[in-house]
Amino acid sequence: MSMTTMRGADAVVRVLQEEGVDTVFGIPGGQMIPIYDALYDTPIRNVLVRHEQGAAHMADGFARASGRVGVCMATSGPGALNLVTGLCNAMMDSIPMVAITGQVTRPAIGRDSFQEADTTGVTIPVTKHNYLVKDEAELADTLREAFYLAATGRPGPVLVDIPGDVARAQVPFNERCIECLDAYEEPLRPVPEDIERAAEMINAAERPLLYIGGGVISANASDLLTELSDKCNLAVVHTLMGKGGFPESRELSMGMPGMHGMAYASHALHECDLMVVIGARFDDRVTGDLSRFSPGTKVIHIDIDAAEIGKVREAHVPIICDARVALEALLPLCRERGRTAWEEHLLQEKQRLPLTYTWDNTGMPPQFVVQKLYEVTQGEAIVTTEVGQNQMWAAQYYKIDRPRHFLSSSGLGTMGFGFPAAIGAQFARPEALVVDIAGDGSIQMNIQEMATAMDFGLPVKICILNNGYLGMVRQWQDLFFDKRYSGVELSARPDWVKLAEAYGAVGFSTDDPEQVVPIMERALEVTDRPVIMDFRVSREENVFPFIPAGQGVENMMLEPPRQ
């Protein structure tokens, strides 16, 4: 094995290049100057953000849109700590990310030095793994291992904390050998008997249903999943993370079940006699009250993480491996099956219980705006969302037909995710139309990244459903707290057109339904800078259906309760 030495910072950048990294998101600072110096001479695109949280979400959005590992960087202390929410967000949604943080020099560690924070201590619970590089000889392989761990098994964020003196030191640089890494493991293979049993159960089921999550997308298994559905006429429900894992415009897509899911999807989950769960984890937003969640239904649970099996719901057949590997094994053993009375019933339910909203004199319904966005963009956009009502309306009214086209903070529910994630996605897919469906609350949580989007001339579209409230909390206060609107009114309502223009971007604003489509069409014509579309919508519209937290499908509200 040949061994050379080089500056630590150069070793970091060399590893980034080995790993195929072409874009990094971050902000330098004292301890990161050597690494930023090393970046200067490379073709790696160095995206200077305006707040480190933005960098973490951009790396996350980049990873979701591309399937590659996203990379963010921050300096020691405040910089690194500003990544924490973004790391946790990626952890909850199993997104492959590497964060490189500067640390104070080794002799200064533990002395409350300037800009010192215990970054690895703070980030243990929000990363898949983290490292503090104390021995410069381990720098290159540690960073390689970080990329390996982030991308393999159940993906997740990995942080590497590099003291400033390690970045400046001469370090040995060995050749890349993934199999030699301490963390290396052979990929998991399914147990053939379990695959056979699963196929028998699918072949024998009267009322089978596929319940898919983000695992289908991260395993790039959407095509095989669709093939399975086609071959056996299996209907599909998806989680928020699984949106796009099966084409939603297809007849047998039953949409998203759960708290704000489609009524027919929740009913389908409740009534099926076999659920084939692929890369999903029985989140409480899907199941509600567990004791009433689809009682008696048999479960085949395919997940790459053994700890998900039986964590929430017992599996009759657990299959612990990558969703693509499992589907490859399962497909030939599943017999062709025509549509049965069960599928006919599901399609009738879909007709009987469509999503609805009403027009009244309170203003433009936000659902209408999302519907029009879907039509104007012909369902082709990469959609990111913020969190709250905007996210649920996006999930309900913007149908997604392809994987990696719906990027939403699903597990952590991070307001402020959508816009930086859209920037990350636009870097990953420069030719794609990227739209952030936002609320006026969420968008203000990372609005500073307008400057980043301007720096790179990114034509990201921001579609604000502007109701002047933290709408989802207001909805709960409306329905369960006697309309006591405590701490939810966003009284100072910025002029979004002026705000866009202040950054040099383009802004539109309207409360007129007639103007919605023309504004969207004009926004799509902008190709060199971000666009804010401010749609002033009905202020107190609520999201329905609604199964209140901890309740069962029989408690679903389909429309506002009669006063």
Next chain:
Amino acid sequence: MAPHRGPASRGPVRNEVNRLKHTISALVKNRPRVLTRIAGLFARRGFNIDSLTVSTTENPNSSRMTIVVDADDATLAQICKQLSKLHDVQRVIDHTGEALVEREICLVKLRPPRERRSEVLQLVDVFRGDVVDIGGDVLTVQVVGGPTKVDAFVSTMQEFGIVEMVRTGKVVLTRGTQAT
């Protein structure tokens, strides 16, 4: 993910809620923060630790943690699986139902009335304990054994007035050729 052995690896048995003390051995890499990672995992997921010991092993690169948990079967399964996911954990063994050598050390400070000292010494002898220190009117007694024996010793000594007590927590090895 690290391999793990034992009943918990066969998956949860939801209908058999069996809340008991279970002993788990985790072989871990001798890395900074490994204890923090494990303690943090228990705290974050709401698992209860009864006792935890960390020690060196025959291999300088590994440490062995012996963890006694109070958990039902499903929780025990989760504990083992979540532990196995930590990158620094090399092997996890749930010892439920296994033949084990179990030992812990207990030190007890007693202040018995002068006229009952010989009675205490006799009882210490019965438990094969040792008086390891005498200072003023205080005796410090050491007893070594499995948890049942140590529990019995402690409850026997209670009537003489325990001034202070410390227990190391249990360490175990599986009997015979089976690796721990």
